[in-house]
Amino acid sequence: xxxxxxxxxxxxxxxxxxxxxxxxxxxxxxxxxxxxxxxxxxxxxxxxxxxxxxxxxxxxxxxxxxxxxxxxxxxxxxxxxxxxxxxxxxxxxxxxxxxxxxxxxxxxxxxxxxxxxxxxxxxxxxxxxxxxxxxxxxxxxxxxxxxxxxxxxxxxxxxxxxxxxxxxxxxxxxxxxxxxxxxxxxxxxxxxxxxxxxxxxxxxxxxxxxxxxxxxxxxxxxxxxxxxxxxxxxxxxxxxxxxxxxxxxxxxxxxxxxxxxxxxxxxxxxxxxxxxxxxxxxxxxxxxxxxxxxxxxxxxxxxxxxxxxxxxxxxxxxxxxxxxxxxxxxxxxxxxxxxxxxxxxxxxxxxxxxxxxxxxxxxxxxxxxxxxxxxxxxxxxxxxxxxxxxxxxxxxxxxxxxxxxxxxxxxxxxxxxxxxxxxxxxxxxxxxxxxxxxxxxxxxxxxxxxxxxxxxxxxxxxxxxxxxxxxxxxxxxxxxxxxxxxxxx
Numbered sequence: 266x267x268x269x270x271x272x273x274x275x276x277x278x279x280x281x282x283x284x285x286x287x288x289x290x291x292x293x294x295x296x297x298x299x300x301x302x303x304x305x306x307x308x309x310x311x312x313x314x315x316x317x318x319x320x321x322x323x324x325x326x327x328x329x330x331x332x333x334x335x336x337x338x339x340x341x342x343x344x345x346x347x348x349x350x351x352x353x354x355x356x357x358x359x360x361x362x363x364x365x366x367x368x369x370x371x372x373x374x375x376x377x378x379x380x381x382x383x384x385x386x387x388x389x390x391x392x393x394x395x396x397x398x399x400x401x402x403x404x405x406x407x408x409x410x411x412x413x414x415x416x417x418x419x420x421x422x423x424x425x426x427x428x429x430x431x432x433x434x435x436x437x438x439x440x441x442x443x444x445x446x447x448x449x450x451x452x453x454x455x456x457x458x459x460x461x462x463x464x465x466x467x468x469x470x471x472x473x474x475x476x477x478x479x480x481x482x483x484x485x486x487x488x489x490x491x492x493x494x495x496x497x498x499x500x501x502x503x504x505x506x507x508x509x510x511x512x513x514x515x516x517x518x519x520x521x522x523x524x525x526x527x528x529x530x531x532x533x534x535x536x537x538x539x540x541x542x543x544x545x546x547x548x549x550x551x552x553x554x555x556x557x558x559x560x561x562x563x564x565x566x567x568x569x570x571x572x573x574x575x576x577x578x579x580x581x582x583x584x585x586x587x588x589x590x591x592x593x594x595x596x597x598x599x600x601x602x603x604x605x606x607x608x609x610x611x612x613x614x615x616x617x618x619x620x621x622x623x624x625x626x627x628x629x630x631x632x633x634x635x636x637x638x639x640x641x642x643x644x645x646x647x648x649x650x651x652x653x654x655x656x657x658x659x660x661x662x663x664x665x666x667x668x669x670x671x672x673x674x675x676x677x678x679x680x681x682x683x684x685x686x687x688x689x690x691x692x693x694x695x696x697x698x699x700x701x702x703x704x705x706x707x708x709x710x711x712x713x714x715x716x717x718x719x720x721x722x723x724x725x726x727x728x729x730x731x732x733x734x735x736x737x738x739x740x741x742x743x744x745x746x747x748x749x750x751x752x753x754x
Contacts, residue, residue: 266534266541266616307713309338309368309378311361316418318384320391321402322410331391333411334382336362337419343375345427348436348743349419351460352380353412353452355445356604358387358597366705366717366732367440374739376438377423381415383408383445385603395593397642400606406656408448412439413456436746438739442466442702443677444607450682451657454664461746462666464735467701469680471660472612472653475631477619480533482676484624486540490556491549495536495624498552498562502532503626505563516567518575519582526628527585533616533625535566535574540674543698543709543722547573577712590641602641609638613648614680664689666742668735672699672710690738692731697723704731 318333336359342349350371352362359382362368371378382389385403392399416437424433437460441449446468453463484492505513506525514520514528522528539548548569555565574580583589583598590602608614615634618627638646658664660682669691671678678693685691694703699722700710707714708722719728 266537306715307364308361309340309364310336312336313388316381316415318389318411319414322407322414329391331384331389333384333389333415334359334387335415335419336380338362338371338378341368341371341375342377345429346435346747348374348376348438348461349423350374350376350378351412351416351437351439352378353439353441353445353448354380354382354386355441355443355448356383356386356607357600359383359389360387363713364715365713366707369716370736370739373736374743377435379419381412384411386600390595390599393595395595395599395602397606397646400603400642403603403606405448405451405607405611405653409452409455412448412452413459416459436461436743438743439463440466440705441468442705444469446470446681446702447657450662450664450667450669453667454657454662457664457666462668462739462742464668464670464705464739465682466670466705467672467675467677467681468669469612469614469677470657470662470682471680472614472648472650473680474613474615474648474650475617476614476680477617477623478679479614479616479676480619480623480625482674482679483537483540484622486674486676487536487545487549490553491545492624494549494552494556494562496622497556498566499529499532499624499626501563502566503529503628513563516563517570517582519585521586522582524587526626526633527587528582529626529628530633531582531585532566533629535570535580536624537676538574538578538580539569541676541701542711543672543674543700543703543706544573545674545698587637587640590637605638605641609642609646609648611649611653613650615648660684662689666738668692668738670694670704670731670735672696672701672703674698675700675703677701690734692734694728694731695724696727699723699728703728704735 314335314337316333316335317330320329320331321327350367352367359380362378362380384407391402420434439449439452439460446465447470449463450465450468450470453460502513511520514522519528519531536548539545551565551569552562555562584601590605615631617630618625662682665688667689669682669689671681671683671693673693673695682689682691698708702710705717707717707719719725722728
């Protein structure tokens with residue numbers, strides 16, 4: 266699964282950048298999940314705008330450009346000097362500015378919101394083919410320069426719109442969740458002069474080669490009864506694959522998955538979806554009941570998969586099909602291949618089975634992931650995890666004015682920064698259904714809740730307390746930024 270969520274940017278005085286991404290396949294998801302945000306009222310705007318972006322920021326003699334999609338929402342902006350909130354979109358199409366808790370923050374701070382789509386994803390593809398040789402410009406480093414270039418462009422265009430002359434800056438603030446949460450933190454690290462601060466929600470700032478903590482956290486989050494039921498279910502599925510391979514795959518509408526380990530990864534991701542996105546009871550209540558009553562655990566799990574994973578989230582076995590992942594055509598489903606490329610080159614997050622007491626199958630191991638990477642992108646591809654952590658600092662990132670938040674039940678929090686300091690405050694949103702990005706999305710984290718309402722969280726007070734800390738930090742850092750901008754005039 267991929268970590269998941271991405272957001273917007275604004276018009277005048279202070280600019281804040283938000284980044285959301287969705288990590289199914291754990292967090293940073295080589296398998297992307299649709300969040301179904303298309304319904305009326307779930308977006309502040311879906312009006313597409315375009316920016317002419319540099320293809321290679323590291324080659325000054327390469328003048329190639331591509332069109333990058335973005336959005337703006339200025340209804341709350343206090344002209345001319347209000348803040349700009351920039352929402353960073355992550356590893357998937359950016360279809361608008363979501364009406365989540367960020368919209369509440371924008372109203373409070375009278376901020377404009379802008380949101381930039383990540384290069385290669387959605388409608389921001391530089392090439393007509395996603396062959397491996399064309400993916401060399403797909404990286405977090407290039408994406409950070411995209412944000413910097415866009416921030417400068419948008420500020421200049423805003424000054425023109427507001428009839429301001431000279432070099433005048435609004436205060437900017439960056440926002441992101443999941444992978445885009447990491448981008449939000451990394452942007453503040455690498456471009457501290459371009460943002461007053463960052464919110465890094467469920468930010469996976471630590472690249473991880475083998476990530477058994479992911480599976481271990483699922484076990485902790487669901488509790489001992491459900492964990493035992495899940496372990497037994499997975500063993501029964503593996504046994505069924507040996508006895509009647511096609512029949513068990515057919516029950517999950519996954520006969521297209523010829524490689525058993527691909528199917529077992531799908532089975533593992535299905536359980537993750539409930540925990541990661543704040544719906545643990547959808548998984549555990551029927552499974553524990555089936556175990557207590559001597560029912561068919563595989564059938565109970567298959568019903569959960571069909572009703573919830575497929576019915577609500579649109580999960581499909583196609584996402585795990587290697588023929589699909591090898592497809593180099595640019596399509597709305599290209600995110601699956603694109604995210605795997607980032608996984609296989611930069612961050613890994615290989616969600617392997619722990620050596621002992623695992624829930625997921627031991628066939629989902631390091632060798633499985635490396636084989637998949639080489640199958641998709643060639644034998645020379647390898648995740649440069651150490652280099653990524655050396656460049657950004659991992660969970661020892663040496664920056665200032667970044668707010669880190671994580672849900673207590675989210676397995677991705679073990680790739681985030683969970684220790685707190687005055688310059689880098691870190692908060693855990695602690696409740697039964699607080700998962701990935703719960704501070705911005707409320708409960709459940711997906712499907713979407715308008716304005717990220719916390720009322721359906723098992724402990725709304727826990728969510729609201731962290732949100733109050735977020736407001737206090739943003740208020741302080743924007744004030745400091747405002748003062749610095751005045752003194753430089």
